[in-house]
Amino acid sequence: MDIRYLHNFLKVVDLGSMSEAARQLDVSPAAIAQQMRTLERELGASLLVRQGRSVQPTAAGQRLLERGRILVQDADALRDWVATDEDEGELRLGTVNTALHSFLPDILQSFAKHYPGVRIALRSAITPALYGALTQFELDAALCLKLPFELPKTVCWASLRQEPLVVLAHAHDAQRDPLELLRTQPLVRYDRQLAGGSLADRYLQAQRIQPHERVELNSIMAIALLVQRGLGVGLVPDIGRGLEGPDLCKLAVPAVSVPEDGAPLPARELGLLWRHQSPRGHWVQTLLRCAREVIEA
Incomplete structure (x- = not known):
């Protein structure tokens, strides 16, 4: 049995899709399908069944899944153990x-x-x-x-x-109240689909702040650049030394409790x-x- 085929079988099951597995593995869907048929022929059992656009393991496929992860892990460990030099x-x-x-x-x-x-x-x-x-x-x-x-x-x-939340503001606002800035200045919002952006959104809700949003994006460094150009303020996790610049300042925000249980809103x-x-x-x-x-x- 080719251990690569077993690895790719695990990927197909994890993703529920041969085409997506092929995309992530950078091979053709036809190649993945051929590998799955080869595994089924070698093991003498049907391993996958189609359900609409997705694929699911059969009972035999589920048994292979349980042992297959261990086999792939052991094969990877063996290869690394043989090939990996202590310093290379x-x-x-x-x-x-x-x-x-x-x-x-x-x-x-x-x-x-x-x-x-x-x-x-x-x-x-x-x-x-x-x-x-x-x-x-x-x-x-x-x-x-x-x-x-x-x-x-x-x-x-x-x-x-x-990484607690901080307000990113232009340097000329360094002495202003961070909550006042969030209430009165345009917000360059951190993407709410990310953990840090979701945390910032929960903070604004807890403080009953409804900001005027200028733009929403998924890069803290890009937010810092926009703030430096006077396009608004940001509310982001403090990532440390990356948030520096002659026209940029970081302002700590007051702690706030989560309304559901009264516990402090955690830092990232x-x-x-x-x-x-x-x-x-x-x-x-x-x-x-x-x-x-x-x-x-």
Whole structure:
């Protein structure tokens, strides 16, 4: 049995679509379909059944799914164990954009001093996508936001920093009340479909502020650029050193409680995710130490 076919079977089941699996794997849908037929022929059982536009595993496919993940994981670990030199190889790292645009370059610079022969394969995405890639063995670690559910025992989490909400304003408004700015100035809104944007929206609702929105976008750095040009104010998580500029200031906002339970509205939390048993675990631990040193400096 070709372990690549088994890996692709897992991808098809996870996505519920052969065409989407083919797109993400950068192969043709016909190739994926042929691989699935080959697996079925080798195992002597039907593995997938169509339900409308999606595919679902049969009972036999479900049994293969349960053991297949372990087999793929063991094959990946074996290949890495044989091929990975202590000081050379590739570390597959995922990151959210805010980390990429702030302190990640310093973390990678520090890591490179420890392992100059290790290549970093970097993938930028939102946290749910990074978590999915990690659990599907496509990433070794991910610098991302804390997930809102309990992690399985196979995945580890280390918190690195809290990112409370701040108002981004033009430097000439540095002495003004941040809540007054949110009430009176156009808002360059952080995308509400993202965790930080949703947090900002909950804050505005708790403060009973109905802002005049100028634009909504999914980049904190882009919001900072628009604010510097006098196009309004922003309410975003404080990503640290990335929010700097001669015409930009950050204003802390008063704490607020969530109406549902009276608890304080939490800050956004960023940290490192990695798989518990990984042949690249020693690299991940070094990366974690580098991240803590950079962020705490």
